[in-house]
Amino acid sequence: MRLSAPLSPAFYTRPATAVARDLLGMRLVRCLDGRRLSGIILETEAYQGEEDLACHARAGRTPRTAVMYGPPGRAYVYFTYGMHWLLNCVVEPEGTPAAVLLRAIFPLEGREEILARRAGQPARACCDGPAKLTLALGIDGGQNGVDLCSPAEGLWIEAGPALPDAWVQTGPRVGIHRVPEPWRSIPWRFLARPPDGWVPPGVG
């Protein structure tokens, strides 16, 4: 596939756990006024189906969850705690509500602007949380529903360096302590831990 091409719909038309694992190492790209910001995805969580009581789709199809019922490869951006925007990508075929939450990136392009947007934060901690990365990349409710398989709307995901399984840890999803078992403990969090000093290849 062409370099710098958004991942195709086929990538997203799969179970949330598979997409969540394979998104590790991919490059999240944000275009703002012609400037390109990007980072390597290092942490994700899978949310799959109405049965998954941690997934917003547990409430069925509502105005908020409608995007998750739509075509795969769209952004699902929602607002929480009265102040934070969180970015997901919709997965599974249309009609099947599922999404993958993006929780952390390794800043690459536009590092200066990213750090400026995260003023006061050390570089190491500037994008290591789901609400931190949306702030760092200028993502909010305006991006809800955008097509991540097209560069037209300034937000997409490209191929990046493959990360070996040895670097990937799994565990329970974060921040859902009120959710009943087995959903509270099911290991649908995927965290890449590259060796110290690792820098993604092919970047200037």
Add this chain to the structure above:
DNA sequence: AGCACGATTAACT
């Protein structure tokens, strides 16, 4: 119409 709570973060003790 009212209410409890949230896929969080930063700043506390």
Add this chain to the structure above:
DNA sequence: GTTAATCGTGCTC
């Protein structure tokens, strides 16, 4: 370890 900030959403009355 604890807690305030802050408001959309979904549920109950």
